[in-house]
Amino acid sequence: MLLLSLFFYFQLFFFAGLALALINFSIVFPFLMRLLGKGCRLIRKGLSKSNSSLTEPAKENPFVFRFETTDDKWVSVQNPFRGTLVVGGAGSGKTETYANAIIRQAVDKNYCGIVYDFKYPALTNELQAAIEAAKINTVKKNEVKFFTINFEDLKNSNRVNPLHPRYIKSISHAEEYATAIVNNLIPESIQRTDFWVRSSIALLQAAIWYFREERSENCDLPHIVRFLQSDPKEFLELMRQHPICQNLISSILTAYDRKADNQLAGTIGTLQLALNKICAPEISYVLSGNDFDLNLNNPEAPAFLALGNTPGLMDTFSPVLSLITTVALKMMNEEGKQHSLVLLDEAPTLYIPKLETLPATGRSRKIAVVFMCQDISQINDKYGNTKKETIISNLANQFYGRVSNLQTAEYISKLVGRKDVRMENFGISSTTSHSYGRRNSGTASTNESLSHGYNWQERPVLKPQAIFGFKQGQFASLIAEREDHLSPVFVANYKRIPPFKKQSTVL
Numbered sequence: 063m064l065l066l067s068l069f070f071y072f073q074l075f076f077f078a079g080l081a082l083a084l085i086n087f088s089i090v091f092p093f094l095m096r097l098l099g100k101g102c103r104l105i106r107k108g109l110s111k112s113n114s115s116l117t118e119p120a121k122e123n124p125f126v127f128r129f130e131t132t133d134d135k136w137v138s139v140q141n142p143f144r145g146t147l148v149v150g151g152a153g154s155g156k157t158e159t160y161a162n163a164i165i166r167q168a169v170d171k172n173y174c175g176i177v178y179d180f181k182y183p184a185l186t187n188e189l190q191a192a193i194e195a196a197k198i199n200t201v202k203k204n205e206v207k208f209f210t211i212n213f214e215d216l217k218n219s220n221r222v223n224p225l226h227p228r229y230i231k232s233i234s235h236a237e238e239y240a241t242a243i244v245n246n247l248i249p250e251s252i253q254r255t256d257f258w259v260r261s262s263i264a265l266l267q268a269a270i271w272y273f274r275e276e277r278s279e280n281c282d283l284p285h286i287v288r289f290l291q292s293d294p295k296e297f298l299e300l301m302r303q304h305p306i307c308q309n310l311i312s313s314i315l316t317a318y319d320r321k322a323d324n325q326l327a328g329t330i331g332t333l334q335l336a337l338n339k340i341c342a343p344e345i346s347y348v349l350s351g352n353d354f355d356l357n358l359n360n361p362e363a364p365a366f367l368a369l370g371n372t373p374g375l376m377d378t379f380s381p382v383l384s385l386i387t388t389v390a391l392k393m394m395n396e397e398g399k400q401h402s403l404v405l406l407d408e409a410p411t412l413y414i415p416k417l418e419t420l421p422a423t424g425r426s427r428k429i430a431v432v433f434m435c436q437d438i439s440q441i442n443d444k445y446g447n448t449k450k451e452t453i454i455s456n457l458a459n460q461f462y463g464r465v466s467n468l469q470t471a472e473y474i475s476k477l478v479g480r481k482d483v484r485m486e487n488f489g490i491s492s493t494t495s496h497s498y499g500r501r502n503s504g505t506a507s508t509n510e511s512l513s514h515g516y517n518w519q520e521r522p523v524l525k526p527q528a529i530f531g532f533k534q535g536q537f538a539s540l541i542a543e544r545e546d547h548l549s550p551v552f553v554a555n556y557k558r559i560p561p562f563k564k565q566s567t568v569l
């Protein structure tokens with residue numbers, strides 16, 4: 063009996079304990095889970111906080127360009143093929159913050175392409191040194207070769223003939239090349255395409271096509287210029303024999319047949335005068351050979367070309383450099399090519415026809431366009447307002463340094479955007495009360511009270527005046543395709559990339 067009652071009490075305690083444990087667990091478990099969830103969220107929050115708004119994720123792609131900030135963070139242009147614009151006044155740090163960094167990384171990442179070096183030899187040296195260093199560090203199957211063109215330091219220049227028949231695949235190529243030459247020789251012709259300009263371009267186009275068809279062994283700019291500098295009777299009669307050329311210059315031939323000397327002098331004289339500018343012997347020398355192919359992003363023979371200009375002689379050299387760039391871009395902008403870079407420092411010192419469409423068309427062909435200039439107004443002056451808008455909107459990654467033009471500063475300020483600011487305000491309010499007695503006598507008393515409150519107002523994140531005071535290397539940055547948690551628009555101080563020490567100039 064005793065045993066039976068002991069067993070009964072044991073069972074009672076056991077089940078009661080079990081029930082209690084179950085009840086406790088059902089209360090404690092969700093509480094534990096909530097605690098755990100909260101902990102995880104806190105950890106995640108902590109991690110994302112340490113990942114400040116500038117720091118990129120570790121994800122690396124083979125084409126990315128990265129720039130280090132002075133607080134040791136990295137800003138990455140994840141998709142350079144969406145184009146990059148760098149704007150900053152003289153001395154704002156464009157070259158030593160971006161150009162040098164991009165050139166070194168492009169060489170490391172096996173890019174090929176063009177670097178336009180307005181202040182030869184700074185970027186040419188940079189590119190050459192980077193390629194030399196890459197050769198020492200790695201042995202690549204199709205290593206990128208280095209070539210350079212400049213007209214001042216001829217022993218350090220290669221030679222290239224941009225009007226070789228292999229680059230003139232169709233009559234429209236001839237037109238584009240003629241446009242590049244005329245627009246650079248006569249800058250006012252870029253935005254004023256009147257009858258005279260169209261006739262000058264058509265005459266040069268016809269001459270280019272005539273040489274391609276009839277004198278292919280001498281099809282180069284110096285020979286074509288000499289041909290057009292000769293007696294108009296002679297070259298018009300010769301081109302008349304060729305049906306396509308005859309078609310192109312039909313209006314000039316009509317004027318010639320009608321002996322309309324004024325019209326002839328207007329077209330031929332204007333072109334001849336302009337072509338005088340590029341009759342320099344150093345230009346003839348550089349354009350007289352073919353040391354390399356302008357098909358620079360050919361995967362079988364990739365090459366980097368540094369094109370050197372001289373600020374003091376840019377009127378003479380820019381038309382030829384623009385022609386070389388135009389031809390190279392035509393060859394590069396094709397399917398199935400190696401990824402390439404087109405870096406144009408002080409880009410508005412060249413006029414390149416259809417440049418405004420290059421970032422959009424080159425994106426799928428892996429051409430990374432880097433357009434650098436001192437001010438947006440320079441793009442406006444060279445390309446006109448409509449093309450300027452297209453150029454800017456087609457360059458999705460943008461960096462703006464110190465500028466001194468109010469319009470540009472306002473543009474940058476608008477781009478960076480506005481924020482809501484909590485404003486504190488104080489005010490004095492007064493109320494007057496009147497009390498009237500029996501016989502129209504009354505008294506007035508005024509109460510003054512101090513009011514204090516807050517309201518929200520929209521203000522620019524970056525005032526235009528602040529942009530005037532940017533330090534060297536400080537840039538408002540707009541980056542396309544960033545991770546969601548990173549701000550696409552911000553201001554950062556970037557580290558300077560000092561130029562390579564030049565070792566030798568041997569080609």
Ligand SMILES: Nc1ncnc2c1ncn2[C@@H]1O[C@H](COP(=O)(O)OP(=O)(O)OP(=O)(O)O)[C@@H](O)[C@H]1O
Nearest residue numbers: 151152153154155156157158159534535556557558
């Ligand atoms: N990120 C930087 N931080 C600090 N100093 C810099 C930075 N970048 C460049 N500098 C310094 O600023 C000066 C001008 O630099 P840089 O030549 O790159 O300017 P720039 O904008 O290319 O000028 P320009 O339009 O005349 O070519 C140089 O003395 C350079 O050392």
Ligand SMILES: [Mg+2]
Nearest residue numbers: 156157158407
């Ligand atoms: Mg510079």
